[in-house]
Amino acid sequence: MSVPTQTLPHRHVLTMPSTPSAVRVARETAQQVMAEWGVAARHPAVDPALLILSELVTNSVRHAADRSPQVTVIYAAGRDCLAFAVHDRHPFLPPLYGALTGSGSGGLGTVMELTLALAGTAVVRADADGLGKSVWITLPL
Template identity: 75%
Template sequence: MTTQLEALPHRHVLTLPAEPSAVRVARETAEQVLVEWGIGLRHPAVGPALLILSELVTNSVRHATILSPQLTVFYAAGRDCLALAVHDRHPYQPPLYASVSGTGNGAGGLGTVMELTLGLGGTAVVRGDGDGKGKSIWITLPL
């Protein structure tokens, strides 16, 4: 599985207002770009990827809006890899793997994200902005 975003030939970026309609728009955009990139919507990774994306955008809308009136969604793909990320300007970086191990309070959305990601053999990482005032949550899934 490709691990460097730069190595992924297909990329798309979408910036949206951090409001509930962003979830639908991000998901519909994902469906459109995946089809354009030749990744069928019936591919076994696509359904879980769309749910993961919906959960990440929902979390940004629910928890980051006060400091981040916009969010940015990154889509990327290659021959054997799909990468999705949601960026907002809220500094809190959730402990992703604690939501799976039961050691944190990450039940719900992030727990679902992590169970799906790990179940597909993917990876998840939180990357903080250089100024410490925002973050991106990156999910990489094998195709």
């Protein structure tokens, strides 16, 4: 599933300090915007999406906060697609697909297992200056 996220009609951006409370805030914001966009709370993609988001924000807080005092979450959705990105200013690009073969961390393994189980996609995009990155997840609805 490859959807140009710029074309999705719904979008929300949240920037917050890279502190442990960011995980809760990102998750609560996701629940709120999905409800506003008409994504049913009981949709089978919602709980896995919230877990994926929590894992990605946790990784940014744990591993990037020393170089990235803020973490940004971009939420987007369309009629049949949910997408979100977690952005920080740490240059390390995590090996998402390596997480499935054991060369990555446990949290990323969970992210990838859930994403692929839902027929979604995951991609890491480096910032133009090479000093940060976004991890984008796209899930069908």
